[in-house]
Amino acid sequence: MLGIEASCDETGVGVVRGTDLLADAVASSVDQHVRFGGVVPEVASRAHLEAMVPMLDKAQADAGVSIDDVDAIAVTCGPGLTGALLVGIAAAKALALAHDKPLYGINHLVAHVAVDQLEHGPLPEPTAALLVSGGHTSLLLVRDITCDVQMIGETIDDAAGEAFDKVARLLGLPYPGGPHIDRVAAAGDRSAIAFPRGLTSPRDLAKHRYDFSFSGLKSAVARHVEHEQRMGRDMDVADVAASFQDAVCDVLTAKTVAACEAYGVEHLVIGGGVAANGRLRQLAEQRAAHAGIEVRVPRADLCTDNGAMVAALGAELVRRGRAASSLDLPADSSMPVTRIVA
């Protein structure tokens, strides 16, 4: 299975055989977005156009296969940036048509879960999945990865990674800020500042039990920074970073573990760029172990956007005999998670 990913700022082409990873070629346009402090859709689309053929060539060379050896093509058709998705879909359609291969248009979020099979083997079902990146913060219930995935919670404002990036900017750290906050926080005191935990009051929980909100937290950090400056004090960046990071990870893990318990799920996959966060992993493992839940986190390069995750889900769809997509497959920027294959 050859998988193509182009929904945000990574152009990925992966090749898998069942749950074996054969190649994972990724080109990122993140450097081109740095000076804007976030992903610029038009810049991302152009970068996909430039990187697509080189990544297709690299993946085939790395895997030691040619397109003729491939049984089917899978491509992300949503959710994501429309202009970016279109580049990947056009490439996948061209290959499928020219080489007479079945085409699977797949859901990016579900692929973030399926990728774990490449590292830890067959995914137990049901499983919960917490997907945290610059673009998404979703809590999924996966009963069958090819036909039964439910969204049980999501962010109502910023994505978790977006919150890390915005707060990093407030603290004068480079973009993307997550890894910098993670590093700086190691020397800080996470109980130094009591930042708010979004959507955890009894009233909010009644309506948003498993949803997340990070915009109030970001504003609280901004107010703290302004206050310190006004007072002419030297802000302790490490303490702010550690306290902010703890507020994010506390809510993410508390709600996720509560959801696992409520739905009777004993397995949890964590994916997306923020899954690399040290405090998130530590808290998730502690709280999950306490609740008797097994946590699986794919290695860092499989957590971030890549083509192998698309191929992994495509291979699972074929294995379970799901129907392929049609060649007039559209891009769906807000594809719901209940739609696994288009």
Ligand code: KG4
């Ligand atoms: O999955 P990903 O590479 O792609 C997109 O969202 O497109 O995730 C990137 C996000 C960024 O917001 C980045 O700041 C965050 O993941 N991130 C982290 C860490 N490493 C990356 N956030 C917190 N701690 C980290 N160690």
Ligand code: ZN
């Ligand atoms: Zn993603």
